Every structure is written in structure tokens, then in C-alpha cells.
Amino acid sequence: MLKKGFILLVLVFMTISVPGQQSMFKALFMFNFAKYIEWPASSNQTEFVIGVYGNDEIITELKKLAAARKINNKSIVVKSVKSPSEAGNAHIFYIPPSKSGEIDKVTSFFTGKSTLIVSDKDGLCKKGAGINYVMQGGKMKFEVNKANIIKQKLKVDPKLISLGIEIK
Numbered sequence: 001m002l003k004k005g006f007i008l009l010v011l012v013f014m015t016i017s018v019p020g021q022q023s024m025f026k027a028l029f030m031f032n033f034a035k036y037i038e039w040p041a042s043s044n045q046t047e048f049v050i051g052v053y054g055n056d057e058i059i060t061e062l063k064k065l066a067a068a069r070k071i072n073n074k075s076i077v078v079k080s081v082k083s084p085s086e087a088g089n090a091h092i093f094y095i096p097p098s099k100s101g102e103i104d105k106v107t108s109f110f111t112g113k114s115t116l117i118v119s120d121k122d123g124l125c126k127k128g129a130g131i132n133y134v135m136q137g138g139k140m141k142f143e144v145n146k147a148n149i150i151k152q153k154l155k156v157d158p159k160l161i162s163l164g165i166e167i168k
Contacts (some may be wrong), residue, residue, distance in 0.1 A: 015042060022140060023057045023060070024061045025140055026057055026115050026133055027061035027065055028061075029133070029140075030058075030062065030094065031140060034072070034092065035157075036156060036157040037154050037155070037157070038154065039152055039154060040154075040158075045074070046074065046075075047073040047075050047076040048072060048091050048092055049075045049076075049077050049079070049089055049090045049095040050066075050076065050078050050079070050090065050091065051092070051094065053081060053093065053096065053102070053153065054081075054095065054096060054099050055080055056080075059078060062078040076099045083104065084109040085109060088109075088113070090115050091115065091116065091158070092107025092116045092118055093115050093116070093117050093118070094119075094120070095118070095121075096120045099105045099151035100120070100121035100124060103127045104127070104128070107128030107129075110152065113152065114154055116130050116131065117129045117148070117152070118131045119131070120132065125143045125145040126145070126167060129148060130149040130152065130156075131144055131164070132145075132167075134165070136165075143164055144156070144161050144165070144166055145167045146161055146168075147168065
């Protein structure tokens with residue numbers, strides 16, 4: 001019974017729309033996305049790199065998580081960049097809402113590279129992002145565009161697609 005109460009409490013906290021908490025949940029989601037994505041051996045680096053376009057509050061949350069976790073047994077490096085080219089070796093590249101108008105620039109730069117593009121504004125999965133955060137009914141959810149992920153030479157576990165909202 002205690003477990004059910006804890007799970008319910010976690011679900012309630014996940015629906016809260018306080019901006020700081022949203023950043024924390026987005027960062028947690030991003031780390032969990034990595035569990036369901038397979039990068040090709042050719043992108044095998046000693047560190048797992050997450051690039052963040054511009055200066056967004058998610059950087060603080062990602063750095064907190066990176067200090068305590070690993071992804072695929074690799075140390076995590078979080079880079080705040082002013083241009084996609086500054087994070088050319090990123091495994092994940094996050095586009096915050098403030099930079100969403102530059103989706104074409106980002107997708108063009110990462111074409112054919114093994115980088116998961118994660119965005120945060122309605123409609124960006126249809127413009128090239130692999131995963132996009134959305135709010136529905138006051139709850140944070142995410143969209144997944146399998147075709148865009150595959151274009152980036154990545155493999156996506158069907159479980160991730162079933163957990164999100166599939167965009168075609």
C-alpha cells in the first residue's frame with residue numbers, strides 16, 4: 001500500500017507546472033530517453049555529450065543529474081552552446097523554446113549525424129526533432145517522431161514510442 005501511495009505522490013508532482021520543476025522533469029525525461037535510444041558504434045566516445053542551444057534553466061538540472069549519473073556507462077558532459085557546431089559531437093541536442101525558430105538550422109547541421117534532437121515547442125517533431133516536450137491537460141508529455149530518429153542513424157526502442165505520443 002505504501003508503494004501505491006508513493007507512486008501516486010510522484011504522479012501528482014509530475015503534473016505540477018512550476019517552471020523550475022518542469023526543467024527538472026524535462027532533464028529527467030532526457031536522461032530516460034537515452035535508455036531507449038541506441039547510438040551506432042561509430043559514435044562511440046568516452047563521454048556522453050548533451051548540447052543545450054543557448055542559456056536555458058534546464059542546464060542546471062542536467063548538470064545536477066550528470067554529476068550523479070552515467071549514460072551507457074559514460075560520464076556525462078552538458079554543454080551550453082551558441083551554435084549547433086559547438087556541440088557537433090553531441091549525442092543529444094536540446095532546443096529550448098527560445099531557440100525553436102532555428103529548428104531548420106539545427107536539423108540541417110545534424111543531418112546524418114548520430115544526434116537525438118529534443119525540442120520544446122508544439123510542431124517541432126514535424127519539422128525535424130526526434131522528441132518534443134508538450135503540455136496536454138496541464139501535464140508534461142512528449143512526442144516521438146520515429147522517422148526523424150531513424151534519419152539520424154539512431155535506433156529507437158518501441159517502448160519509448162509507446163510511452164510518448166507518436167508523430168508521423
